[in-house]
Amino acid sequence: MKLLYHFLVLSCIPLCINAQDSTKTATVVKKRIYTTKPLNGAEAPTIDGIIDEASWNLVEWTGDFVENEPDENTPPSQQTKFKIVYDQKYLYVAYRCYDNEPNKIEKRLSRRDGFAGDWVEINLDTYHDKRTGFSFTITAAGVKGDEFISRNGNNWDGSWNPIWYTATNIDDEGWTAEVKIPLSQVKFGKSKEQIWGLQVNRRFFRNEERSVWQRIPQDAPGWVSEFGELHGLIDIEPQKQLEIQPFGVIQFDTFPEEEGNPFRDGDEFKLNGGLDAKIGITNDLTLDLTVNPDFGQVEADPAAIALDGFQIFFREQRPFFVENKNIFDYRFANGQDNVFYSRRIGRSPQGSITELDGEFVDRPTNTTMLGAAKFSGKTKDGWSIGILESVTEREIAKIQDEDGNEREAVVEPLTNYFVARAQKDFNERNTYIGGIFTATNRNLGDAFEIDSDNPDTDETSELVGTRENNLYALRKSAYSGGLDFRHNWKDRKYYIEGNMVLSHVEGSKEAIEATQRELTHNFQRPDAGHVEVDPNRTSLTGTGGKITGGKSGGGRWRYNAGIFWRSPELELNDIGFLRQADEIRQFANVRYLFLKPTKFYRRANIFAEQFSTFDFDGNYNRIQYFIRGEINYMNNWWTEAGFGHKPRIFSNTILQGGPRWRFSEENFAFLFFGSDRRKKFNFTLGYDGSRAKQNNFSFNRYVVRLRYQPINALSISLNPQFRQNPNKTQYVTEVDFNGTPRYITANIDQQTLSASIRLNYNINPNLTIQYYGEPFISRGRYKDFNFVNNPVAEDLNERVTLYDQDQISFLDDVYSVDEDRNGIVDYTIDNPDFAFVQFRSNLVLRWEYIPGSEIFLVWSQGVTGSGDPGEHLFRSLNNQILDQQPENTFLIKATYRFVL
Template identity: 60%
Template structure:
């Protein structure tokens, strides 16, 4: 409590000190007045900007530098014009460059922002929070993003628009046509939109803006200038239908006797995506039988702590506009909505018995029968999101070896059967927010529901799960200061077995032996909990940033049916102060330094953790950068380490990190760094080393290679729990843990619409155990009093199991399997993508995969040779074609 009060006092002092600092002088908003082209012919999108229509409006220039030297004239100036008709918005840019040979015309896939580029942002709602962003590179690459919450850019938004660029004697030009159907705006006769334009001048890594912005703005959209002259615009209802067809062939090594692994599988499929404008403000997205075969595989990862590993959503339908449904509780990825729960790997199991010669085939993913997403923002400030999805009932198929199903024309009974492994499930998410107080504040809510049609042996799943919450944010003093909060609840319902499993899961651990505030109740059929977060801070103006906040997750909170929750029973506080230096000097372009303090308790009041951290970042004048930090953790208690046993104490820890990078604009750039952590008494250590290369041999090709190696030795790695004389025995071991991974990406672009991309990642994880021990006093400050090592006459390895005679009476008291293991994985993807017309694509994909185990006594070289190079890979060949109808 003393440390918490100290952190509160420090931030309060900073708050009082900095509150007196006035925000930088208010910058006058610029206005650009556009005109309708009327009866004049529409501009042809060819990059020339010589059509007669462009003569209707004046150029607007006087761009001002934003980075690195805010508020000064840029190296090269930029001009902009904007026109419109009843169907389109037209934008023309002229980007002066004294020596056109220095224009960087790198190619890349959509949304890669290569080389020199120019960008326009349109706040067509004029709500100071949301915007549509369109970026044109000098090479003709298109990038587009939807901006939410004032500065949250989402590149998953992919509208249809048209671009042409051209290099001239003294400049390069970009001509853009944006169909109004791709934007959202009101029905007002005379409209005002927010407007901003940004230019990247590659040679100096410089950003200049049409609307001047202070060095540390409290947001992005709220600082825009204004676009006037939009008279009589009629909202366009969007109607797009995109069917797809798919052919897929999987090949793999045949498994003798296994009827499901005969060497190859093939499938042909089709589906449909649609985007329907219900009103100009609100859009309905539909998908029927979606396929995500062109999506990259997840990176390799192993978690020895038992918790689920969080992977980012990559599927296009769920990625697009995902920010609308975001509802974070604080503390990592915890969220009321985690879209990867939809279509997850089946959670059930079959009764296949390998001893009887039975084989099983369980789908890798649950079929998504269909999904609909209704989202948008109304003219009066209501943000609306509604998602509905239904996944199919999935079965595991069981066969008795590879004998035929029919002999002499008669069926062979008892050779195969199906068992349900995932029920039909309905998912619902509703999200609502309302702006008010001149758009300086908002309040919102969310509700989620998961309902399963349980049958068969699936009673261990929740029949229903609900969660909801309220969130708000209030900004004041020109958005310099803010306060925000999140409050949530959850309720899950199911059989007594299902709710008991939830109580005993690693997320909750109600069975903890030393917990007086929770206990397992095997008669419960529901569980309800709460969570939330509150934070206050300074986000703009001056050179200081700080915040003070905390979050909680009650022991009963459960979100993992449609959300993500790593650990409940957690109450944390934090305070953060940062000083930014945005005025360039003789040795840096930008820099920032700061510190943070955080503490953690559980709901019984146990003081579990405190951490002090300092950090900094420097971008030097040569565009090299330095990212560094260090922390001290004098107190570390973990409730989950012993998987239901008492709280476990780790020794105090110190860690530091340092990363250095060269100029990322260069043809060859490098990032190298390390993370180093050490606990006292050699309780544990962590060493991670990273070396990354990016190489651009020609404008059309980029190559990146990222290699990481880590060691994580520990004297006390959890192995398992056994029983000794009727008492639980928590067995630990010293572990020599090593991880090696390399990620290779090669991108080759024939033009902005035709690209070839290769991704490959070998991943190796080794865990070698020794010096087994058991817990005697889990919270002792001295490690030697916390554990007791087995003597050589107490433990021995016999046929893959360690046998323990703890009391040395000549009989085995308990045993456990040898925990040593090596996990080897290789994933690769070769994707040819052709956007043959805007919005319509062809994908040709070749994927490879290897998953194997190895010997911990081998070095990485031997493992790579035996488990990767000499293994037969699984292959997937996929051809997918889509066509987007604009109706």
């Protein structure tokens, strides 16, 4: 209770400091209304970019745009106007974007959602919920952009790809555009007259200026909530969407041939096919189906290596899961922690295989998705609903010896994943409450049951036993549920929000013991007074949650404060993402905005943060202070800088099952600056780094980002990074010394070099060539081995004890330690030096030959190897990438979208 009291006091500091800001008079902006009219039998406009059809004369132009950025509420450099008409199937929009120098209109081509050059967009809040909307953008070059807006403009999801039609034209007055949006592609409720939120936003590229139809003050609490209104939509019928998209894939793989390995003979040919479908159950709610999905055109994940033992988070890129992902989002604490992490579905098989001498293994790289269904949408009554069901196949690895004898091992069981999410708006859309439920069930079957009375006996079928493939450690089932809410008041300027999560996992004694010992939980920590490993448990139940509140709009100040927690037993990683449990965190943030541009800058802000953490044993583990500033100059160059201080750093995980560990006091800072991103050549240079007391550890990262667009159709970017991570106490391993655990650390010199390369060439807005490649090299050399003496000592020299030359020797890639100097080796340490080298690339030709139907030609290439840690980074690049035969995948994928 005392701990909670301190949290609440610290969390209220920003609220008290800035209370005077709430007394200022809020800016009142009159809502604009545009009234459209139906075509009523008139001939529909021809979408050619030239606004000359008689049907456009049914309505008046509306204009009088006002500048939004950089100088809000001033006349824009160039005016804009638009018209809207409709029929029972389509909404039609005409734009006139004036420009007194039409020869300077920027017509840069890009891939879809590239938003390059001059553009104009319409935002439609069809539910009029003041939080979500649909955005349709058209550039002067004719490139489409479409996004689903959520969280009142704080999230723009470009994965949404509806079917719609557009064309542009440049004339003596500037440029024009015509747009035809099928009503089946947007969602709205059934009523006599629709009232939608409406905003039109234009980018005037030369001045990097935004102008809007409905004024939105810079201190507004959001974007969608400030829209004007579209009236006049009378008796339009909600359109039930029905789209079927079959696909076929031809794939040819080549890889280095391995002599004697029947599974690696040099090449492989595959044929595949499947089906995606989108069915409008109502106009509000859509059922998405996928059968045997293929994601061959998806860009490869960036390379990464983690020495701390934690899992690495990768963003979702598969189209089925990306679309409408905002509905399923349930970030309950901070960072990437989420109750639903779709990358768990189709993950690499989790079972390992024990190979015998002379055996070869054909192991699946990913788990096959047999099918998935997703029911999602939002009703006019304010219900957001999402239900996802997916089944992944049982995966079997094939093993064959030199004599041709074969056996099999299950490396992933048949698994069912289920997610249900709902939210309800009320209180004039100022409040919502919601909930989520997830379930993961694995069909482990008899082949995976362990005889608890005789644990040395594996009860197996014809497949390899459970202890050989480690599937006995998988949990049989996992469930989680949560409730969340948010309440806004005073025109959405103030808010309070919170959520709670409950998790429950079940499995064999072995599975639950393995869960307790995972780095996420660390129940085996010898100094933990609140948890311990119980080998007889068959389930775990934990909780997590957050409560925060603050000011999100009005005036120059923004602030929030709150607490979140994750109990030691919380487990979400069957279908969610949880990096670490057993933490309570208090946080407080404050931001000051410079809203009015000057002759020096266009916009700027300063941000300050403080947080502290505790574990459920009452240990005070960390406190951190951080301040950051950002400025965008009048010439559109920019600078970001920040500084932080960590006077107290304790970790329950750094020794990976060992006791609580103290790091030395740390300072960190970063500085990034860059040129005008509108220019055909622009750059970013940056540095971020940290230093710890007594030179315990340090971090240096040097960043260069170069982008060049020599012609409107071609853009090239190169992003090299170099990182240095020296650390005197990098964890190596745990060994036994006369019945006492010894935690070994060492001085590591780690260097990492990577360089992502992107090339986009647009033949036209619907035919693009995209290339992505990234070489990645990380090398670590260890020296000055030591063992942990007093893990929580403030002085580094008391924390660890270095081995002297009489205690440690190195031979045949093994360190031998005679700790007590009696001439007998007490324990050995495998050489931890490493050099990881990888190159991945994708070359994709994408042709949208008709709206919604595509052909992909893909060439993917990959090389992964281990270099010599003693060599220079660039020599490893040459030896392990340039001189190695890569693995190649060539595929052709064709889709056709039937709209019924």
